[in-house]
Amino acid sequence: MVRAVKPTRKRDGRAGPPEGYPKDPEKYADPANWKYPVHTPFHARAARRYFNKEGNRAKYSPEEQAFIDKRINEALEKFGVAVQVKGGEITEEAGTIQADVPINKDIDAMSLDELLGVLLGTNRLASAEGISPSLVSVDKATATLLSGTVKAYSVRIDTQEKRIEHDCVDFRTNRAKARLFCKHLGAFLLQIDHAQAVRLLRELLRERDHWTFE
Numbered sequence: 683m684v685r686a687v688k689p690t691r692k693r694d695g696r697a698g699p700p701e702g703y704p705k706d707p708e709k710y711a712d713p714a715n716w717k718y719p720v721h722t723p724f725h726a727r728a729a730r731r732y733f734n735k736e737g738n739r740a741k742y743s744p745e746e747q748a749f750i751d752k753r754i755n756e757a758l759e760k761f762g763v764a765v766q767v768k769g770g771e772i773t774e775e776a777g778t779i780q781a782d783v784p785i786n787k788d789i790d791a792m793s794l795d796e797l798l799g800v801l802l803g804t805n806r807l808a809s810a811e812g813i814s815p816s817l818v819s820v821d822k823a824t825a826t827l828l829s830g831t832v833k834a835y836s837v838r839i840d841t842q843e844k845r846i847e848h849d850c851v852d853f854r855t856n857r858a859k860a861r862l863f864c865k866h867l868g869a870f871l872l873q874i875d876h877a878q879a880v881r882l883l884r885e886l887l888r889e890r891d892h893w894t895f896e
């Protein structure tokens with residue numbers, strides 16, 4: 683692994699923060715040049731997309747690239763955005779996640795609705811809230827295992843193994859590979875103990891890349 687070294691000033695670097703952007707250099711993955719701002723989930727994701735482009739990476743030494751990659755990944759993790767998709771390949775999340783999940787908070791400051799909003803997006807969160815509690819059954823709820831059903835689908839969340847299993851089409855074909863929730867998982871989390879749901883979602887978002895969704 684290449685040692686991470688803070689980038690030096692570049693010829694095409696900026697002398698200061700762009701208008702409307704943070705004045706704290708620590709909010710940039712490349713602080714010396716005020717580039718790749720990572721102060722919101724939206725910007726962190728954009729930074730990841732731009733910095734994945736070969737032409738942009740080539741402006742930096744391998745050590746500087748490692749520094750910028752680390753900063754971007756730390757920001758993505760802080761905001762609960764998955765860094766990688768299944769298989770270890772770096773995600774192009776733009777097509778999968780709504781560009782503007784309206785959350786700029788740290789995970790520890792998020793409410794249950796906000797936590798679910800990150801994993802569901804606005805439309806699916808509304809759908810999850812629209813599922814009648816009578817269609818949700820929580821069969822098992824221990825400190826490490828939650829299981830039950832939502833409509834005809836099964837839900838199993840194992841916090842020890844860090845594994846979520848669910849069998850609807852939306853989850854299997856779209857959501858699982860980006861480690862996101864479908865409306866059923868949202869509805870399930872809304873029916874379990876509130877404090878446990880918050881704890882689980884915070885843990886999940888913090889360690890998203892270590893969880894298996896399938």
Ligand SMILES: [Zn+2]
Pocket residue numbers: 835848849850851852853864865866867
């Ligand atoms: Zn589902």
